[in-house]
Amino acid sequence: MTSQTLRRRLHHGDVDGRRNEHSETSGFDSLDEPLLGNGVYDGPHSEGYLLPEILDDGRRKEHLHWTILFSHIISQWAQWLANIVLGSGSFIGRLLPFVSGTQNGPNGKISPPLLSPLQDARLKYLKQRLAVPFDGSFLEHQDALKQLWRLAYPDRELPALKSDLWKEMGWQGSDPSTDFRGGGFISLENLIFFAKTFTEAFQNLLHKRDGNRSEWEYPFAVAGINISFMLVQMLDLQSAKPNTIAGVRFLEILSEDEMAFDNLFCVTFEMLDAQWLAKQASYMQFNEVLKSTRAQLERELALDDIYSIKDLPAYNLLLKR
Template sequence: MTSRTIRRRLHHGDVGGKNHEHLKGVDMDDLNEPLLGNKNDEYKAKELEVKRLEDILYDEQRKERLHWTFLFSHIISEWAQWLAKLLLGSGSFIARILTSPSTNGGGATKKYLPPILTPLQEARLRNLQKRLEVPFDGSCLEHQDALRELWRSAYPNRELPGLKSELWKEMGWQGNDPSTDFRGGGFISLENLIFFAHTYPEAFQNLLNKKDGNRAEWEYPFAVAGINISFMLVQMLDIQSGLPSSRSGLRFLQFLINDESAFDELYCVAFKLMDAHWLARRASYMEFNEVIKSSRLQLERELAIEDVTCVKDLPAYNLLR
């Protein structure tokens, strides 16, 4: 019962059935909430009881509001996690939006929500990022052995030269010391070349010896081009640190589910694709940067294709066969 109800009953004479007996000579307009001017103990007791009931009611309502607030927050949290997982599905409507052309009016690469990775994806991504952090060190025995392995893969029937030799120029290094050409490419770019030579030896030899198509008089240097392609892929996939947020980077994360060597595989495709663009443009050495850019654009378009779930699904992969 509220104080307003008590006041209304006073006006109608229904409190204790006394029909206004206690209000004789009192102006009804002088009754102000919460009736504090009345000294009657009965009314004061009722007023205290009303206040106590109101406090209890308020307390219950507050608890109920807190309960529903917590419940609503929990539902929102669960829904957000479900939505994040939904975004990973390449067949979903939302995923098709995420993998559509994604540059804004200013030409900057559009960013997307980071996905929720499986433990296997996380481990493979961390391993790749650790590889990216390793610079090439010409004084490191492991790195020296890797250079020798590259030479043996490229020229299995030739004598292995010293680590500093004019013969390295034949592979497409700019000087007699290959270690000076890595710069920002890091050790992973050498690993990429070795992987290419071991996994697709015929395609590797065709590129190394420029066997396909009508070549320019001033060709791109094979080994240095390979380092540039490694660097291009790292930039395009946005994988150097943290979680990728580019369209191509998100698709690449899906590749890691089934293929630990997805980056090396993609490197082979990108190298062969770059050479195809080179031949199509009848390019010369001075146009190399433009060829790299056009190759990257095509690779990004192919990565955006809905049904592409691994490197071998890319149309450009057929160039390796």
Template sequence: MDDRGGSFVAVRRMSQGLERGNTCHTTSAEVVAGSAAWLGRGLSCVCAQRRESDARPSFDLTPSQEECLLRLQNRIDIPYDSSIPEHQEALKTLWKVAFPEEELRGLISEQWKEMGWQGKDPSTDFRGGGFISLENLLYFAKNFPRSFQDLLRKQEGDRAIWEYPFAVAGVNITFMLIQMLDLEALKPRNLVGATFLKFLAENESAFDLLYCMTFKLMDNQWLAMRASYMDFNAVMKATRRQLEGELLQEDITRLEDLPSYSLLSR
């Protein structure tokens, strides 16, 4: 994600309330600006760094896997553009599914901070994740509404005084998965990425589903580590390690077989 900096936004806990065709198989919360760099800046340390001279293996793909990877890469390449009506409507839909009882006053509004965006204009937070990060959030909200609401409203576990901002964390998760799975390469150059493409060839929504699992897994790690907002990178590192371990288990033929899938509730 863009690492040129910016202001970090943390959510202070006040209470336990809001507190392409398928051809391949409220209570109150206070949002405040802190002095640390925003979540996206630190994400580079979550993903392994390498020298340009480092040799990396390449894995051959089946025609079906190549097609599915290309479709996913096309999604990844689309930036969020606030001037495009489709993108505007997707953002409005996200608000509706997140807060069905509260009318959105505009695409630029202080209300967006309730969802964990850094400011009143969410479009500024999509620069690292692109439009696919919004699609990921929408998929999560529509397919696992109970888990989505639990994380949005921080309803589970013994929470820190300073919590991670939900929406910005979601963009970070999209970016982390793209790096972890090496999805911008012509061919996967790590075993985790090659393994994921097998799932993608069977289910074109595999990336969106893995996103949901990762978000829930990250929150579980957050609670287990009794983390506060300064611990976000450490939580993301632990999440990535666990997710990679699950993906490389033997005899796993679909994402639904991974242990993290059992964390999701519809």
């Protein structure tokens, strides 16, 4: 199937279930997750206690507080010992964040690890990138869109920033800047990184060259924005310090690879397309495919001996061609 093949494209509003919705936001930190729910059950409120019950409850809470505090100190000391004495790259150093943290609830929350200076610096830099909204009036952002076009279609003339030709890349309309909806400039950076680093894989996904495709295909560019967003949620990057299993494992990988988020984006895009083909999905199933992609990625990140993005089984999808 060539790039000239015409397909009926899915609008961005259909992808995330919010048709004709517009919002002004300031990056990933100010958005709710558009595709996957993240409801938290806070439990019932306690009412009607008598004074002795309240005092007993207070003593229990105080005892629990000191118990948790003592356990946290031991956990942090053990993590520090692993990082400083044994080295962050050792087997024990990689294992401790998972055994010292206690899982809580269905989201697999664990105690945040003690970060090395390198991890802390790279996490802060990544958060700075996540906080930058896309702004179509910025020359830097306009140039990035132009760069993406040149990478996607090196033999074609660059269109105006508002042109129906952008729809061929999988944008909703003639103005790509309207599709970010505050999703963040990093999602465009992710696409550019993919196109530059894994050129052949990028081109094959862009032009939907593999497998028997659906008549109604997912829009390539908009799918990329949603993947970036999903990764932010899955890796718990909106927290002060990630405390999900996937997020903690990502921090370990980040210490080995400054571009771990961008590399993970590329792997995830390949995973999504593979899921799409396996399910013989249509655009109405995009949310379902993205959820199953997230579940598969979480399983792979939890595997033993995952020290870099290249260790993920799905990384081979980028090299299969």
